[in-house]
Amino acid sequence: MPRRHITGFSNPTVKFVRSLREKKHRKREGKFLAEGLRLLTDARECGRLPKMLLMAEGRDPHPLLDALEQAVEGAGGEVIELPGEILAKVTGKDNPQAVAGVFAEFDTRLDRIDRSAAPIWLVAHALRDPGNLGTMLRTGDAVGAGGLILIDDCADPFSVEAVRASMGAVFTQGIAQARWDEFLPWLRGGEGQLVAASLRDAQPYRGAPYAAPCFVMVGNESRGLPEEYEMACDLRVTMPMRGRADSLNAAVAGAVLAYEVLATLENRG
């Protein structure tokens, strides 16, 4: 395929890629944007290639960039070169990167999740901050989780901020989106222990009887989990709060809990 060059801000492709910074356009197109050589290399190594690769003219050569370019062209994707300042406008203000990719969104239906594939799964209810969402994906990767299940109205896992905060885990972790009244029957249709940090009728998070597959659930940043959701859990655990606060950042709480589950399962295994 001949290499396309773009020279103007008003080019329709530039407008299209820019539009992917907004959720409504991502949903309409079924596409999302990821930036940076490291992120795109992670994606490639996981077998995820962008449909469209955008590279700044005059960038420094890099063997990983060559590998990416070849892989995208080999898979029938499009490679586009454009001036660095246009690429910076496309991908957002902070930290302009010399390369970006347009990916097809993944299928996030719950029935795509194979719960037997991993001992830990993260679950988030109404998580609104894309940075927290991306951080949970990253933590999930670190603890060997299978993925992140997003309950009710969460931030979009395909937003530029979530993708960036995931540090590539958006390409390695399974992602599902479901309403609570879909999720709970699905969970109860198979093995799985649902665990949440809670102050209601909870036991200490250290030494609690975690069991795989363990679904570690955190709630919304300001309201936490609805009581109904907590009461549906198999295990409610509490973390020490030695100060004035009665809660942790949602992504932090999920991580502390997930690392405790990992230690418990591995000690036992």
Next chain:
Amino acid sequence: MPRRHITGFSNPTVKFVRSLREKKHRKREGKFLAEGLRLLTDARECGRLPKMLLMAEGRDPHPLLDALEQAVEGAGGEVIELPGEILAKVTGKDNPQAVAGVFAEFDTRLDRIDRSAAPIWLVAHALRDPGNLGTMLRTGDAVGAGGLILIDDCADPFSVEAVRASMGAVFTQGIAQARWDEFLPWLRGGEGQLVAASLRDAQPYRGAPYAAPCFVMVGNESRGLPEEYEMACDLRVTMPMRGRADSLNAAVAGAVLAYEVLATLENRG
């Protein structure tokens, strides 16, 4: 003091308060901005009162707001009423709050830190994200840390984003700012174990011999800790990484480690 009312965007006080969203103005004025009734109530309960309290006209009455107003007036501070849309402009775009306060910045010299006051201290090197910084303050509060020591060029702990993410912990946690070559001599001038998550010559983070006062150090979001800093630690520990990633979000790593330290110290104590 007679209550002041402001009606226009161009009022000098509005301009002054707006300017505090920028670091250079905060430093020049020695003041910072905190928003929301919950945050300001936390501050009040810790004995920190704003010099200036801004309240939206036509706000819903609230006993905590009354308490705040009385406390500020009693301490000789100024209470200002202004239209909600002006207050929203002052405090930033997202989540406009009906109340905001202008506080004097705290003294953040290292020699203000009394290491014997708490068993855990958090330390961050070149932490650039104000959300991460605020989250570390919040975590510090939760684990009963004494405070957060910011090494080298970190985000400003008094930025609106850091203050917000701290969920009030900016008022409860000690905060110090220092260069590494001030910090290390200070640390070695007294008791204190310096611990970092590391891949160099490290032992598992579970079961490591943590000792109070334990200084838990995390590094810059993209580059981590310089080797020199890691090698100066009394203890280097490693957390399991079961996926593709070789690191966690800085605030997450600090939290997982700090909770492990807390559990170790309390089991022993």
